[in-house]
Amino acid sequence: MRLNEIRDNEGATKNRMRVGRGIGSGKGKTGGRGVKGQKARAGVSIKGFEGGQMPLHRRLPKRGFNPPNRKDLNEVNLGRIQTAVDAGKLDASAPVTVETLVAAGVLAKPRDGVKILGAGELTAKLTFQVAGASKSALEAIERAGGSVTVLGGDAEAAA
Structure with missing residues (x-):
């Protein structure tokens, strides 16, 4: 065995999916994003978004540090x-x-x-x-x- 003959096991690695590279690739045109809308665009993160309404996690007051394993004495x-x-x-x-x-x-x-x-x-x-x-x-x-x-x-x- 030589260093240039070393290979990974068959099926151990997969080629990455190249999205948006034509209809024949199976991930062409919309690139797996569906169609239209904010989530179809790049650079979007909408965690906790409520359509413009003030999100629940911002409506509630902050209440200090509550240790999860504190003793109830x-x-x-x-x-x-x-x-x-x-x-x-x-x-x-x-x-x-x-x-x-x-x-x-x-x-x-x-x-x-x-x-x-x-x-x-x-x-x-x-x-x-x-x-x-x-x-x-x-x-x-x-x-x-x-x-x-x-x-x-x-x-x-x-x-």
Whole structure:
């Protein structure tokens, strides 16, 4: 075998279609564009065109950046958790998780996790296993003698 004998496999390549080269080519005259109208002309791009009416994508307002994979977290204040502990619905010795908060009636449904916020007073010593906590909540929990474990990520991203 020599370099000048190298060929591609039979049927692996096709000749490009030469449009507008006579009626015998099968793509002559209109060159596969149909007849007349804006779309038959060269250099036309009509994505989202509505016949002159303001297109739908321009009628609607722009609404910021919405990340497609963001987490839908429950937010709970420390005061609400302390109320549940005082009422006896939440066990202070067991770790506080999404499941225990739903069972105690603090949350309606688990969603993608829970983030603890710092509003309210916390006196009970609690161990939290949550998706996130604000800085003020972390300080208040540590002041009460408790601890926070952030699930599925680092503490800085959650805070």
